[in-house]
Amino acid sequence: MATLKEKRTCAQRCEDFGHFVWNSDNGTLMGRTPIKWVYISLYYVAFYIVMTGLFALSIYVLMYTLDPYEPDYQDRLHSPGVMAWPDTYNDLDLDIFYNMSDQHSWMKMSECLKHFLVRESPLRSVWDAATENCTQGHYFFQKKFEAPGHTKWACPFTQSMLGNCSGLEDPSFGYNGSEPCVIIKMNRIINFLPNNGTGMAPYVNCTVLDGHKNVGEMEYFPKNGTLDLSYFPYYGRKAQPTYINPLVAVKIHLVQEREAKIQCRVVAHNIAYQNFYDPYEGKVIFHIRASS
Structure with missing residues (x-):
């Protein structure tokens, strides 16, 4: 009959561990002699030095071949997305609902537009310097970095270009009535x-999808809702740090029930707008309603 394995005490286990750490009989430290520990330490030091060198070399080659001003691959974006402000998005749609008689309600919309326009505006000195290089109605091609700081010029877009929707004359942007921007x-x-x-x-170009009788007319600023060619092409954030997106403001005259569903599309031959998987490609759809 097999005997049961003798149960070892805690003191015996500590003694065994100490014997493993330093075996005076064989002169080993944790199973290896000191000279073997030196050899294996040198091996791993050399191994990690080589691996670190290879990693650093690969990063250097990668950064050397990358263009800091333009991504190498741009196969994801063939057509630009379109957004609208006030950006009161819910889970799926953009809903612009406000109460004309409730100051807190309509000021929430106007403050959103005011903050957006302030964020989009550069310094006046930058505008003045770039204006000399821009010609309206023509593409602004730039092969060299002739702007200060080894950058490229960016044509100015000022808040006043948004006309009656600039917020300069009407700080409410029409949200205290039935003509919101x-x-x-x-x-x-x-x-x-x-x-x-x-x-x-x-x-x-904005079209009414639902509630046609509730929209009297729509005004565009700048005129005809044009995005001038002088803002194209865009060369990237590093090349054009002062670039400002051209904007178009639409003043919507709401009548009767003052509620509608509107689609605003950027019209161009190479801007798609019927992508089922990207509802904001080339267009934006929003609901707008003004209650009293």
Whole structure:
């Protein structure tokens, strides 16, 4: 009959561990002689030095071959997205609902537009310097970095260009009544040329999808909702740190029930707007309602 394994005490276990750490009989430290520990330490030091060198070399080669001003691969974005302000988005849609008789309600919308326009505006000195290099109605091609700080010029877009929706004369942006303003912005794509470089400027066109009888008219600022060609092409944030997106403001005259569903699309031959998987590609759809 097999005997049971003798149970070892805590003192015996500590003695065994100490014997493992330093075996005076064999002169080993944790199972290896000191000279073997030196050899294995040198091996791992050399191994990690080589691995660190290879990693550093690969990062250096990668950074050396990258263009700091333009991404190497731009296959994801073929057509720009479109956004609208006030950006009161819910889970799925953009809903612009406000109460004309409730100051807190309509001021929430006007403050949103005011903060957006302040964020989008550069320094006046930058505007003045860039204006000399811009020609309206023509693409602004730049092969060299002639602007200060080894950058490229960016044509100015001032708040006053939004006319009656600039907030300069009417700080409420029409939200204290039934003529609210909505600002449309097309997102940036590096080296993108609207209409495939044909010289035709893109423009914003808004159509009523639901509630046609509730919309009297729509005014565009700048005129005809045009996004001038002088803002294209865009060369990237590092190349054009002072670039400002051209904007289009739409003043919507609401009548009767003062509620509608509107689609605003940036019209150009090479801007898609029927992508089922990206509802904001080339267009933005929003609900607007003014209660009293």
